[in-house]
Amino acid sequence: MIGIFDSGYGGLTVLKPVMEVLPDYDYVYLGDNARYPYGSNSDENIKVFCEQAVEYLFSRGVTLIIFACNTASSVALRHIQQKYNKDGKKVLGVLIPAAEEAAKGKKIGVVGTKATIRANNYEVEVKKLNPEAKVYSKACPLLVPFIEEGWHAKPEAKSILKKYLRSLKSANIDSLILGCTHYPIMARDFKRYMGKKVRIVESGDVTAVKLKDYLKRHPEIEKQLSREGTRTFLTTDDSNKFKEFAEQQLKMKIKLPEKVVITPTL
Amino acid sequence: MIGIFDSGYGGLTVLKPVMEVLPDYDYVYLGDNARYPYGSNSDENIKVFCEQAVEYLFSRGVTLIIFACNTASSVALRHIQQKYNKDGKKVLGVLIPAAEEAAKGKKIGVVGTKATIRANNYEVEVKKLNPEAKVYSKACPLLVPFIEEGWHAKPEAKSILKKYLRSLKSANIDSLILGCTHYPIMARDFKRYMGKKVRIVESGDVTAVKLKDYLKRHPEIEKQLSREGTRTFLTTDDSNKFKEFAEQQLKMKIKLPEKVVITPTL
Numbered sequence: 377m378i379g380i381f382d383s384g385y386g387g388l389t390v391l392k393p394v395m396e397v398l399p400d401y402d403y404v405y406l407g408d409n410a411r412y413p414y415g416s417n418s419d420e421n422i423k424v425f426c427e428q429a430v431e432y433l434f435s436r437g438v439t440l441i442i443f444a445c446n447t448a449s450s451v452a453l454r455h456i457q458q459k460y461n462k463d464g465k466k467v468l469g470v471l472i473p474a475a476e477e478a479a480k481g482k483k484i485g486v487v488g489t490k491a492t493i494r495a496n497n498y499e500v501e502v503k504k505l506n507p508e509a510k511v512y513s514k515a516c517p518l519l520v521p522f523i524e525e526g527w528h529a530k531p532e533a534k535s536i537l538k539k540y541l542r543s544l545k546s547a548n549i550d551s552l553i554l555g556c557t558h559y560p561i562m563a564r565d566f567k568r569y570m571g572k573k574v575r576i577v578e579s580g581d582v583t584a585v586k587l588k589d590y591l592k593r594h595p596e597i598e599k600q601l602s603r604e605g606t607r608t609f610l611t612t613d614d615s616n617k618f619k620e621f622a623e624q625q626l627k628m629k630i631k632l633p634e635k636v637v638i639t640p641t642l
Numbered sequence: 643m644i645g646i647f648d649s650g651y652g653g654l655t656v657l658k659p660v661m662e663v664l665p666d667y668d669y670v671y672l673g674d675n676a677r678y679p680y681g682s683n684s685d686e687n688i689k690v691f692c693e694q695a696v697e698y699l700f701s702r703g704v705t706l707i708i709f710a711c712n713t714a715s716s717v718a719l720r721h722i723q724q725k726y727n728k729d730g731k732k733v734l735g736v737l738i739p740a741a742e743e744a745a746k747g748k749k750i751g752v753v754g755t756k757a758t759i760r761a762n763n764y765e766v767e768v769k770k771l772n773p774e775a776k777v778y779s780k781a782c783p784l785l786v787p788f789i790e791e792g793w794h795a796k797p798e799a800k801s802i803l804k805k806y807l808r809s810l811k812s813a814n815i816d817s818l819i820l821g822c823t824h825y826p827i828m829a830r831d832f833k834r835y836m837g838k839k840v841r842i843v844e845s846g847d848v849t850a851v852k853l854k855d856y857l858k859r860h861p862e863i864e865k866q867l868s869r870e871g872t873r874t875f876l877t878t879d880d881s882n883k884f885k886e887f888a889e890q891q892l893k894m895k896i897k898l899p900e901k902v903v904i905t906p907t908l
Contacts, residue, residue, distance in 0.1 A: 518793065
């Protein structure tokens, strides 16, 4: 099974394109809604939350986990990979695929939560691939609350977005990484303000394409993945609320998600 | 010791007036910053989080706990009181003091998080005291993110506030309960938009006055409280971040808060 892990609902924007590109596999989505959002937490806590999620997904028979959450990918992925990438098990993130795609540009903007921008890993990864690139980062902490509230089409949301993007616009960037799973919902506004010349990189889309390629190059991982086309949803908060939100996002009916407790018994 | 419990920093706006009115007692403040905010969680989770916090504070020698968090008070307080108010221990909230004060009016507005407004307990308590009163409630979910971000003085925050308050303004309310510990930070904006005739009820201030009165009427509780004037701060997330924020809010120096884990070993 392929596990998709997110701090809440955001990772559904990654699950959707991944299921479209690779429909045959079995997927388990875990949303840690009880502790959402991770973005305002300390790095230390985020690492602990991610360890608990990974161990829980492995205990459910998952062998390959995608960290759909940008905050988790930026802050904890390297730590998690060092600890858990062994015995045929694998944890991947959305950061590298997006950085690879963006690194084709010269002046690259990155937007994300405070924790994602503070971790600075997009810049590090882009520069590994393209040392000449200039990277401009901007935390946009109010966008997620507006989107969660369904108020992202209001003039106040667009005005806030412009304030956030002003410095990236002045820097004349050619590419912009939407480094948060919520932001694709405002993709049109990002495009409108940044202009047609700026290439927008959405993690979900590039992760799906790169994952397909990854599985071709790693048959030892691929052969472990079951392929019955099942989709299982797990949440640490209310099942009904999750079902409603997920069906709206994925535009498909799903079985009632299972409410799970991922905090370990110490 | 008196325990002040909040989902994060918000309860500092309650601790401050309480310490001013009753300076001699020993206080322990617990902020569950790791799982902040509670407002978007399900009632079931909020109850579990509150139980864990209460048991933790009792284990640290606290005998009287004030739920400073409006969400916790609205959703979980009755449940917590039924379970834990015994053996000389007591849990109180900010809801009743604010409802008592507001119930002097005739047309009463309540603003708070989604969970607080959904729980509808302000309306229930106000109507117990004043059955003739009309109560108008409005959830204002974007105010906390703006305040946390320090962007509450921006025009977008004020514009959002006006949208939230429009229905209360049309209803010609005479009193308004600020049913969230963050909102006093925008008290001036609430006052400006609602006009001078509307009495603004802030939970912190009324809780401090009512607590003093409560301790006079309940010597069996009061005599258990130690009075050495100590202040202890506990957080479930980063200690340094908490210290910085708390010192700014309380306008006093504090010892480095202790990072604690309140999730029980099941």
